[in-house]
Amino acid sequence: MKKKTVIAAIAALLLLSVMLGVMSACALPDPHESFASGFGTDNNGYAKDGKEVERLISVVPSERQLNYMELEYYNFIHYGMNTYTKREWGTGDEDPALFAPTNLDTDQWCEVLAATGSKGIIITAKHHDGFCLWQTSTTTHSVASSPWKDGKGDVIADLSKSCEKYGLKMGIYLSPWDMNAECYGDTEAYNEFYMTQLTELLNGNYGPDFDGDGKGEIFCVWMDGARGEEVSADFEYHMDEWEELIWTLQPDCVSANLGSEVRWVGNEAGIARESEWSVVSRGNAASQEFQESEEDADRLQSVSAEAQDMGSRELLKKYRDLVWYPSETDVSIRKGWFYGSSEYTSRLTMRKVDELLNIYFTSVGGNSSLLLNVPPGPEGIITDVYRETLEELTAAIKATTANPVEITKAEVGDLELMQEKEDLNKLFDGDRDGYTFEDNEYILDLHLSKKIVPGRLDLREDLRASQRVEKFEVWCPSGSKWVKLAESTIIGNRRILIFENTYEGEVPETDLLRIIVKQSRSVPVLRSIELYAA
Numbered sequence: 001m002k003k004k005t006v007i008a009a010i011a012a013l014l015l016l017s018v019m020l021g022v023m024s025a026c027a028l029p030d031p032h033e034s035f036a037s038g039f040g041t042d043n044n045g046y047a048k049d050g051k052e053v054e055r056l057i058s059v060v061p062s063e064r065q066l067n068y069m070e071l072e073y074y075n076f077i078h079y080g081m082n083t084y085t086k087r088e089w090g091t092g093d094e095d096p097a098l099f100a101p102t103n104l105d106t107d108q109w110c111e112v113l114a115a116t117g118s119k120g121i122i123i124t125a126k127h128h129d130g131f132c133l134w135q136t137s138t139t140t141h142s143v144a145s146s147p148w149k150d151g152k153g154d155v156i157a158d159l160s161k162s163c164e165k166y167g168l169k170m171g172i173y174l175s176p177w178d179m180n181a182e183c184y185g186d187t188e189a190y191n192e193f194y195m196t197q198l199t200e201l202l203n204g205n206y207g208p209d210f211d212g213d214g215k216g217e218i219f220c221v222w223m224d225g226a227r228g229e230e231v232s233a234d235f236e237y238h239m240d241e242w243e244e245l246i247w248t249l250q251p252d253c254v255s256a257n258l259g260s261e262v263r264w265v266g267n268e269a270g271i272a273r274e275s276e277w278s279v280v281s282r283g284n285a286a287s288q289e290f291q292e293s294e295e296d297a298d299r300l301q302s303v304s305a306e307a308q309d310m311g312s313r314e315l316l317k318k319y320r321d322l323v324w325y326p327s328e329t330d331v332s333i334r335k336g337w338f339y340g341s342s343e344y345t346s347r348l349t350m351r352k353v354d355e356l357l358n359i360y361f362t363s364v365g366g367n368s369s370l371l372l373n374v375p376p377g378p379e380g381i382i383t384d385v386y387r388e389t390l391e392e393l394t395a396a397i398k399a400t401t402a403n404p405v406e407i408t409k410a411e412v413g414d415l416e417l418m419q420e421k422e423d424l425n426k427l428f429d430g431d432r433d434g435y436t437f438e439d440n441e442y443i444l445d446l447h448l449s450k451k452i453v454p455g456r457l458d459l460r461e462d463l464r465a466s467q468r469v470e471k472f473e474v475w476c477p478s479g480s481k482w483v484k485l486a487e488s489t490i491i492g493n494r495r496i497l498i499f500e501n502t503y504e505g506e507v508p509e510t511d512l513l514r515i516i517v518k519q520s521r522s523v524p525v526l527r528s529i530e531l532y533a534a
Contacts, residue, residue, distance in 0.1 A: 090129025092179025104380025130180030171220030277311020365496025
């Protein structure tokens with residue numbers, strides 16, 4: 001009996017040893033050891049609550065702004081008199097007979113852009129030269145005086161129907177500067193002139209009619225900052241009156257660039273800031289700088305160092321009034337904005353797909369919208385070289401989302417306690433409602449259905465609770481330790497992380513990702529999480 005007892009005891013010990021070995025092999029690395037020197041719960045020394053924090057997070061977007069930001073990617077169409085004079089800026093003295101497209105096809109524009117991921121089009125209804133692409137009562141410097149369709153053509157009307165056909169929203173670029181208008185420089189007369197043009201474009205006669213109520217919808221009025229040097233310093237644009245008219249005629253339409261609802265990123269090179277804040281000071285003038293000559297475009301190719309910080313706590317505490325003023329990154333697919341000469345349209349002057357892809361990830365994926373200019377040529381169509389570039393760009397973007405990963409379980413908490421919560425499911429259901437962290441929660445674990453090599457992670461905040469996250473990191477276990485895959489600043493409308501770009505070395509396989517919010521204005525409120533394998 002003793003022999004059997006000894007054998008049984010030995011067998012039990014061996015079994016226990018095997019079980020402990022298996023458990024040890026499956027156990028996660030000790031987070032206390034991995035994070036001891038790199039993370040604490042002090043919010044990086046910044047207050048997580050209090051009067052100033054409440055002031056910052058009390059600033060939220062309007063429904064108009066929120067809807068606009070959710071478009072994320074849409075296109076500029078620079079088309080007009082400059083297409084035929086091969087200039088970037090006209091003079092206002094052009095002969096309307098120069099506007100003579102031989103095959104103007106707005107259906108083709110919309111087909112190309114819709115097929116490559118665009119959500120909308122903003123068309124230069126009038127550029128600085130004052131030439132109007134619609135049948136206007138305000139001037140003869142328009143399509144009505146051109147040979148195109150015997151003066152009966154209307155580009156804006158044609159585009160309205162095409163946008164409706166292809167499901168694209170439509171916006172209007174209407175230059176405040178008008179080189180042709182005799183009243184430009186007379187404050188009262190010109191403001192009346194400009195408001196008449198706004199009324200013609202926004203009174204429901206133009207734009208896609210998605211509701212079927214007989215009234216066209218315009219989602220954006222985009223007003224450029226360029227302005228003539230020759231006008232008196234007393235000459236003023238009545239922006240308050242313009243915006244009141246815009247919202248009266250089109251309640252869902254945002255006022256952009258010179259307007260108060262969407263701000264220019266500050267350059268025309270497609271460069272968004274690493275920390276692109278939507279909560280900024282009311283008096284910020286970064287987007288209000290007037291461009292007074294065609295050559296000024298070169299000066300606007302880079303972001304000034306002074307404007308790099310738009311919304312840090314240190315900056316905003318200097319200002320009393322804050323507003324929600326989200327960024328829009330505008331950039332052209334090639335040198336210049338209009339079609340221009342053969343020099344401008346060769347592949348040598350076009351942006352490479354890799355550059356455009358980076359612009360997409362840093363704008364759309366960095367809390368900024370992307371307004372990509374694609375100018376039609378003098379025939380009136382988007383050329384094959386632009387179509388091919390857009391198709392390659394779209395394919396490159398889609399390649400990063402080709403392998404969606406199932407997240408089987410989410411847990412939230414701190415280093416001491418991680419818990420499953422039913423509300424975490426809101427992060428994966430596609431709705432606006434997300435998950436509001438508790439005071440003691442700063443870690444979010446994502447358990448995956450299988451081991452994968454992480455490729456892309458998309459995070460979004462519920463902006464109805466303002467923009468809150470200031471710094472965060474993404475980790476995963478690898479062998480006997482945790483490794484940091486990425487660190488970033490803001491999230492905002494969307495933050496896209498491409499791990500092969502953020503992690504030095506070969507991205508490890510894992511079935512767990514850990515998101516650590518290191519700094520936030522009050523508790524984070526995340527809207528959604530999407531993960532894709534490489």
